[in-house]
Amino acid sequence: MHKAKNKADTICMKKLMVKMLCFFVIACAIFCGFSFQTQQTQAQEVVRNVPILMYHHVRENKKGNYVVTPQMFQQDIDYLKKHGFQPIFISQLIDFCEGKGDLPDKPVVLSFDDGHYNNMKYAFPILKKEKFKANLNVIGCFCEHSTSSGDIDNPANSYLTWSEIKSLHDSGIFEIGNHTYKMHTFSPRFGIAKLKNESVAEYKKALSADVMKLEKVLKEKCGLSTQVFAYPFGEYNADAEKILKQLGFKAFLTCNEGCNKAIKGDCKVLSTLKRINRTGLLNTREFFEKHNIS
């Protein structure tokens, strides 16, 4: 009797151990499967670091926080080439973020703000020679002024005319962005900032009218449309982002300093793209080393 009970206990024990072993094996399988899947997801995520350099004026014998010389611009391109960077348009960045296109391993965007005539006179020939490309964000009323007044060829303060913008776009070297028609001012609002007593509806009306006025001229006079919006003075807000996205813009340039981490198939980064102001107060090596671009 005693022996039989012992035997029954041993069988029970064995069954329990088999059950525990099964449980352990299943748990291991689930855990391994999960971590394999995680590794796969990580392996599939395609990421690129995208520095966007922000230029304004390019002028001979002149250096300032927003002014570089043609020689400095040439040296910047030499540096970027030497370090394996390849220039991209912001439209390529948009495609990448939308999961539609690829980017080189070390992409870089050169962006020019405001639409200065000196960009065409000095930067364009260098870009062409070096097979580089750039983003150019124009201000409508300044370009209209140059076009209608004939103030067209002063490297210090002329802006690009509509026909010049068209030829730069047609060259395939510059991709044009919208920098507002007439909101690049400090007053009555600071850039595109919402006025104190303005309702969202009123703000939407004012911002849309301004931005679409430039789009209309770019379409009619230059045969192009843009999907890049450069915030004047880097001033932005959530209402503006929503309004501009409804108008069809997909990428937004700020003056927040830094590099952009672009993930293929993820558009989040496009809403507030950071840039690095290319001050003319540092030489090429000092500038790139300061911002760890190498």
Ligand SMILES: [Zn+2]
């Ligand atoms: Zn500007």
